[in-house]
Structure formats: structure tokens, C-alpha cells
Amino acid sequence: MNVFTILVTISVIWGLDAFKTSIIPNEFIVHFHSKYFAPVRESFIKAKLFGSNITNWKIIPRENLAWQYPSDFDVLKVLTDDEKSAKLIIERIQSHPSVKAVVPQRSVRRILNYNPYGNFTSINRHPQGVTRIRNANNDRHRQVCSALHANVLWKLGITGKGVKVAIFDTGLTKNHPHFRNVKERTNWTNEKSLDDKVSHGTFVAGVIASSRECLGFAPDADLYIFKVFTNSQVSYTSWFLDAFNYAIYRKINILNLSIGGPDFMDSPFVEKVLELSANNVIMISAAGNDGPLYGTLNNPGDQSDVIGVGGIQFDDKIAKFSSRGMTTWELPSGYGRLGLDIVTYGSQVEGSDVRKGCRRLSGTSVSSPVVAGVAALLISGAFKRIDLINPASLKQVLIEGAEKLPQYNMFEQGAGKLNLLKTLNPCTMEAPWLLQT
Ligand SMILES: *[C@@H]1O[C@H](CO)[C@@H](O)[C@H](O)[C@H]1NC(C)=O
Numbered sequence: 001m002n003v004f005t006i007l008v009t010i011s012v013i014w015g016l017d018a019f020k021t022s023i024i025p026n027e028f029i030v031h032f033h034s035k036y037f038a039p040v041r042e043s044f045i046k047a048k049l050f051g052s053n054i055t056n057w058k059i060i061p062r063e064n065l066a067w068q069y070p071s072d073f074d075v076l077k078v079l080t081d082d083e084k085s086a087k088l089i090i091e092r093i094q095s096h097p098s099v100k101a102v103v104p105q106r107s108v109r110r111i112l113n114y115n116p117y118g119n120f121t122s123i124n125r126h127p128q129g130v131t132r133i134r135n136a137n138n139d140r141h142r143q144v145c146s147a148l149h150a151n152v153l154w155k156l157g158i159t160g161k162g163v164k165v166a167i168f169d170t171g172l173t174k175n176h177p178h179f180r181n182v183k184e185r186t187n188w189t190n191e192k193s194l195d196d197k198v199s200h201g202t203f204v205a206g207v208i209a210s211s212r213e214c215l216g217f218a219p220d221a222d223l224y225i226f227k228v229f230t231n232s233q234v235s236y237t238s239w240f241l242d243a244f245n246y247a248i249y250r251k252i253n254i255l256n257l258s259i260g261g262p263d264f265m266d267s268p269f270v271e272k273v274l275e276l277s278a279n280n281v282i283m284i285s286a287a288g289n290d291g292p293l294y295g296t297l298n299n300p301g302d303q304s305d306v307i308g309v310g311g312i313q314f315d316d317k318i319a320k321f322s323s324r325g326m327t328t329w330e331l332p333s334g335y336g337r338l339g340l341d342i343v344t345y346g347s348q349v350e351g352s353d354v355r356k357g358c359r360r361l362s363g364t365s366v367s368s369p370v371v372a373g374v375a376a377l378l379i380s381g382a383f384k385r386i387d388l389i390n391p392a393s394l395k396q397v398l399i400e401g402a403e404k405l406p407q408y409n410m411f412e413q414g415a416g417k418l419n420l421l422k423t424l425n426p427c428t429m430e431a432p433w434l435l436q437t
């Protein structure tokens with residue numbers, strides 16, 4: 001129905017998460033200017049290598065759902081360890097007018113820091129099988145949905161219906177009891193199962209859309225689960241690019257992407273983020289967990305087309321781990337940008353656990369799904385103004401509705417603290433009664 005996709009990009013959940021990227025030897029991403037079917041792409045590559053005695057290369061087939069559609073890249077394997085011949089192959093392919101660039105294939109590994117002591121980055125699992133009865137006074141502070149008054153919208157029947165949210169993460173267990181509307185679980189790794197064995201992906205999905213126990217913001221949103229990380233938290237540039245392309249074909253509204261980090265700045269990855277935004281996919285990404293130093297924002301949360309989210313505690317203090325602006329990579333060519341758009345709860349937040357029950361996590365990757373869930377809710381409640389919502393206007397209303405935290409500067413808080421009800425106002429101008437609560 002509607003045309004948005006909310007893409008939640010890059011989410012680092014644990015306070016001490018880190019990403020480590022490395023180059024895969026002899027594997028390259030051949031990036032084309034446009035999208036073509038596989039035989040056409042192969043003909044471009046062959047055109048430049050044909051007639052020479054260069055035969056020590058092959059295109060690696062990618063058996064996934066994106067394969068049926070035109071694509072803008074191939075993965076090329078060079079079957080020689082001789083650097084000179086490898087270089088020759090790459091140079092020849094690069095000289096084809098339809099080829100934009102040839103870059104190394106990278107792997108990215110997300111390093112999770114489980115803290116057994118229960119402090120700071122702790123993960124407090126509830127005892128298995130015990131349903132927690134939430135006492136409003138005790139536990140309210142960890143319920144992000146009530147802290148942001150999502151129930152005001154739920155009472156009006158606004159629950160995320162019709163909004164497609166994609167979650168790029170570690171998968172989700174089939175028939176998890178917290179979720180009503182899992183539309184699709186898709187496979188982008190080489191693993192046999194789509195289940196989440198890490199619990200990262202489940203937690204993110206829970207903050208966005210859980211309908212039981214620990215509640216998420218938009219329980220009726222359509223969830224598209226993209227398993228792009230293996231159970232050992234590894235992913236590849238090509239897995240992400242294929243999954244992004246598929247999300248565009250599926251007309252996803254909101255995409256939850258859980259990758260990123262300061263080093264994941266491959267040109268095809270960054271350009272894909274811009275392409276998604278041009279296709280009306282709303283992208284929300286964590287600012288990073290590299291605070292409290294300034295200039296520590298992560299890509300792509302710091303890009304203009306992406307909503308970059310920092311973390312605060314339930315007492316409105318900015319979390320120490322939350323990355324601060326400004327952007328530093330632009331400094332050599334002039335000046336940096338603020339880079340950080342907004343802050344919201346990201347410390348000791350409750351969300352769904354792998355099979356059932358809840359757990360608490362901290363990190364700006366907790367804050368990012370909070371904004372994604374809020375975005376899904378706002379879009380589904382925008383009524384007649386829904387056609388006016390796009391990545392830029394959504395960012396604008398979030399920024400305008402944000403509340404300044406008096407004791408912090410803009411590099412720490414961006415436009416300030418997310419305020420769901422104030423943000424709702426411009427989205428639903430013809431329904432001002434929504435705000436009289
Ligand atoms: C074929 O290979 C030889 C030796 O590897 C090389 O000297 C020669 O230039 C190559 N010919 C072409 C057309 O690339």
C-alpha cells in the first residue's frame with residue numbers, strides 16, 4: 001500500500017560492541033553503474049578478458065532471493081595468488097564503461113561483549129518460563145513504550161498496521177510468541193537455519209513490534225526478517241548488497257540494518273544507503289557506542305540521508321557510551337556536520353529474548369530500534385498526510401518534535417530527546433485531538 005520503507009541501519013546493541021572488518025583475499029565486488037541480469041553482467045566482464053589468455057577467474061554464484069532480479073554487482077574470484085596477474089584482471093574489468101568500480105570483498109564481524117556481572121552493558125535474562133508481572137511503579141522506567149506514551153496512539157487504533165519494517169540482523173525464531181505479523185524470513189548467509197541463535201535480531205524486532213510481555217511500538221507492523229549475520233556474527237559486503245537490493249524490490253518501508261561501525265565504509269555500501277533513501281526507504285541507524293569522546297559517530301548513522309540516533313538513560317542523562325558529533329571524515333575538505341540527529345532511551349531497555357521472555361540491553365543499537373518503532377507507529381497514524389512522508393520529512397518532524405536537554409550541547413544530543421506525542425502533531429494535522437491527553 002504505502003511507499004515507505006523504514007530501514008533501520010546499523011545497530012550495535014551492546015554498550016561495548018565493536019565491528020571488525022577484513023578484506024577477503026582474491027575476492028572482489030565488481031560494481032556496475034546500473035542493474036542488469038546476470039548474463040549481461042557476465043558479458044561485460046568477459047568482454048574485457050576475452051581474447052587474452054586470462055582464464056584464472058570466475059564469478060561466484062549467489063544463491064539467494066535477489067538472484068532473480070537485476071543487480072548492480074558481481075562477486076569475482078581471482079584464481080591466482082600472483083599479484084601481477086590479479087592486478088591485470090582488475091584493471092581490465094575496471095576499464096569497461098559499465099563498471100563503476102572494483103573493490104575488495106570484505107567480511108565484517110560484530111563483537112558482542114556479554115557482561116556477566118549485570119552492570120552497565122549487562123544482559124539480565126528473566127528466569128525462563130517466568131512471566132514477569134510488571135508493577136507500574138517499579139518497572140515502568142524500563143518500558144520504553146510507556147516512557148514515550150505509545151499507549152496514547154494504541155488506544156486510537158494506531159499500531160503500525162500496513163507499514164513494512166525490515167530487520168537486518170541475526171534472524172528470528174519461527175513462530176516466536178511475541179510477534180503477530182512476521183511476513184517473511186529470508187536467508188542471506190550460508191547457514192542452515194533462519195533462527196536467531198544470538199538474540200540480537202530478536203531483541204531489535206521486539207523493541208519495534210513485540211505484542212506480548214515486553215512491548216514494542218508497532219505490534220501490527222509487517223516484519224521482514226533478513227538474516228544477514230551468521231550465528232558467529234559474521235557478514236559480507238555482498239550479503240548486505242544483495243539483501244538491500246531485495247529490500248528495494250520488496251518495497252520495504254522501514255529497514256532495520258544491524259551493521260556498520262567506523263570501518264564499514266566500502267563505497268558500494270555507502271552508495272547503497274543513498275539509493276535506499278532515494279527509493280523512499282527510511283533508514284535509522286545507531287550513532288555508535290564510541291562515546292563520550294567527540295567526533296566518534298559511526299557510518300551510516302552520520303549520513304544526511306539517515307536518521308542517526310544516540311542513547312540516553314531513563315533519567316535523561318546522555319549515556320556515556322553514546323557517540324558524539326561532529327563528523328570528522330569531512331573535516332579535511334572543509335568542515336564537519338552535526339551528524340547526530342536525535343537521542344532516545346538506550347540504556348537498560350527491555351526487549352524480547354530468543355524464544356520467549358524478555359531481557360535488558362544497553363547501547364545505541366537499542367535507541368535505534370526505538371526510533372524505528374516510533375517511525376512505524378507515526379507513519380501508520382499519519383492518515384491523509386501519509387503521502388507527504390519520506391525520509392527527509394520524517395527526519396524533520398522527529399527533529400522538530402525533539403525536546404532539548406538543558407545540560408547538554410548539540411554534539412551530544414543532536415536536536416534533543418525524542419518526543420513521540422509532539423512529533424505526532426505535524427504528522428496528523430487534521431486530527432489535533434490526538435494530542436489532548
Ligand atoms: C599470455 O600470458 C603470457 C605469460 O603469462 C604473457 O606474457 C602474455 O602477455 C599473455 N598474453 C596476453 C594476450 O595477455
Ligand SMILES: *[C@@H]1O[C@H](CO)[C@@H](O)[C@H](O)[C@H]1NC(C)=O
Binds near residue numbers: 117119120121
Ligand atoms: C562490572 O562489575 C565488574 C565486577 O564487579 C567489574 O569488574 C567491572 O569493571 C564492571 N564493569 C563496568 C562497566 O562497570
Ligand SMILES: *[C@@H]1O[C@H](CO)[C@@H](O)[C@H](O)[C@H]1NC(C)=O
Binds near residue numbers: 063187189
Ligand atoms: C541459505 O542459503 C545458502 C546458500 O546460499 C544455503 O546453503 C543455506 O542452506 C540456506 N539456508 C537456509 C536456511 O535456507
Ligand SMILES: *[C@H]1O[C@H](CO)[C@@H](O)[C@H](O)[C@H]1NC(C)=O
Binds near residue numbers: 371
Ligand atoms: C536494527 O538492528 C540493530 C541491531 O541489530 C539495532 O541496533 C537497530 O537499532 C535496529 N534498527 C531498527 C530500526 O530496529
